[in-house]
Amino acid sequence: SMVIMSLKVMALMVVALPVVSSCPVLCTCWEQVVDCSGKRLFSVPPDLPLDTTNLSLAHNSLTDIPPGYLACYVELQILDLRNNSLVDLPDGLLLTLKKLVFLDLSHNNLTRVTATMLQPAHSLIRVNLSNNPNLKQILPKAFQGFSQLEELDLSSSGLSFLSHKTLEGLPALASLQLGGNPWICGCTMEPLLKWLRNSIQRCMADSIEAECTSPPEVKGVSLFSLTEESFQACRFSLSLDDYLFIAFVGFVVSIASVATNFLLGVTANCCHRWSKASEDEEI
Ligand SMILES: *[C@@H]1O[C@H](CO)[C@@H](O)[C@H](O)[C@H]1NC(C)=O
Numbered sequence: 001s002m003v004i005m006s007l008k009v010m011a012l013m014v015v016a017l018p019v020v021s022s023c024p025v026l027c028t029c030w031e032q033v034v035d036c037s038g039k040r041l042f043s044v045p046p047d048l049p050l051d052t053t054n055l056s057l058a059h060n061s062l063t064d065i066p067p068g069y070l071a072c073y074v075e076l077q078i079l080d081l082r083n084n085s086l087v088d089l090p091d092g093l094l095l096t097l098k099k100l101v102f103l104d105l106s107h108n109n110l111t112r113v114t115a116t117m118l119q120p121a122h123s124l125i126r127v128n129l130s131n132n133p134n135l136k137q138i139l140p141k142a143f144q145g146f147s148q149l150e151e152l153d154l155s156s157s158g159l160s161f162l163s164h165k166t167l168e169g170l171p172a173l174a175s176l177q178l179g180g181n182p183w184i185c186g187c188t189m190e191p192l193l194k195w196l197r198n199s200i201q202r203c204m205a206d207s208i209e210a211e212c213t214s215p216p217e218v219k220g221v222s223l224f225s226l227t228e229e230s231f232q233a234c235r236f237s238l239s240l241d242d243y244l245f246i247a248f249v250g251f252v253v254s255i256a257s258v259a260t261n262f263l264l265g266v267t268a269n270c271c272h273r274w275s276k277a278s279e280d281e282e283i
């Protein structure tokens with residue numbers, strides 16, 4: 001009877017599936033737009049219309065999204081998750097969204113963008129990650145294959161470093177916001193700044209100026225005013241590995257010289273004795 005019960009429940013679920021794809025209770029739906037913004041949601045609303053192209057969950061209190069949540073909404077083009085409390089997105093959330101062009105994750109609590117978090121949403125044109133104060137790390141492969149990406153907003157977050165490799169593979173990138181981050185303009189930043197100088201001038205038009213917060217010599221200096229000369233010192237400074245290598249070489253050289261001196265000494269001694277011996281023989 002338990003088996004039959006659960007079979008019945010399963011049958012009900014299968015029959016009910018197409019029916020429940022109507023507008024979620026708290027949301028407004030019209031013409032493939034589903035607007036659930038500002039509804040004090042702590043979890044995502046279930047069962048959206050399957051043909052949804054524009055979904056807003058903005059201005060809620062979402063802390064996480066279940067991994068398979070969006071899997072059925074293959075028509076989705078616009079996903080607005082702005083102003084929630086998201087710390088992370090589950091891997092594969094965007095897996096089936098081949099038409100997604102706009103993703104807004106601004107005003108959340110993201111800590112990092114991993115190599116897989118936004119993959120494989122290669123049709124994205126605009127990504128907004130601004131105002132994530134704890135966003136400290138974006139991995140180099142985070143946007144790999146995003147060949148359509150034109151606009152990337154990374155402003156007002158917690159970034160002190162960004163690898164140029166993160167941006168290198170974005171042929172369509174036309175607008176990049178970097179302002180309001182605690183950039184550390186040390187030697188590790190040189191490749192990024194070099195890349196920016198050669199690739200996009202448009203970032204100059206940042207609404208918030210991108211400035212260095214450290215080291216002290218360049219605090220408050222605009223990221224884009226740093227030139228090749230600013231990094232001249234980098235080419236002469238040595239890392240710990242360099243110091244260790246030099247110390248090692250020094251050690252080897254001194255051992256070698258001690259050994260050489262010893263051999264020379266021994267040889268000289270021998271020669272001396274030998275010549276003395278031969279002198280004695282001669283006598
Ligand atoms: C998507 O829907 C929102 C309402 O939720 C609307 O403000 C926005 O303009 C729509 N975006 C587009 C591109 O149609």
Ligand SMILES: *[C@@H]1O[C@H](CO)[C@@H](O)[C@H](O)[C@H]1NC(C)=O
Pocket residue numbers: 038040059060061083107
């Ligand atoms: C975020 O949403 C709350 C309502 O949930 C609203 O009061 C607040 O103004 C919004 N903040 C931003 C930056 O949009």
Ligand SMILES: *[C@@H]1O[C@H](CO)[C@@H](O)[C@H](O)[C@H]1NC(C)=O
Pocket residue numbers: 085087109111134
């Ligand atoms: C953001 O996340 C941190 C933990 O990573 C937590 O301590 C903090 O309260 C969160 N802030 C908001 C606004 O959700």
Ligand SMILES: *[C@@H]1O[C@H](CO)[C@@H](O)[C@H](O)[C@H]1NC(C)=O
Pocket residue numbers: 082106107128129130131151152153
């Ligand atoms: C990103 O979001 C912020 C805050 O929600 C907004 O002010 C900014 O204009 C957005 N950037 C882009 C490029 O749309």
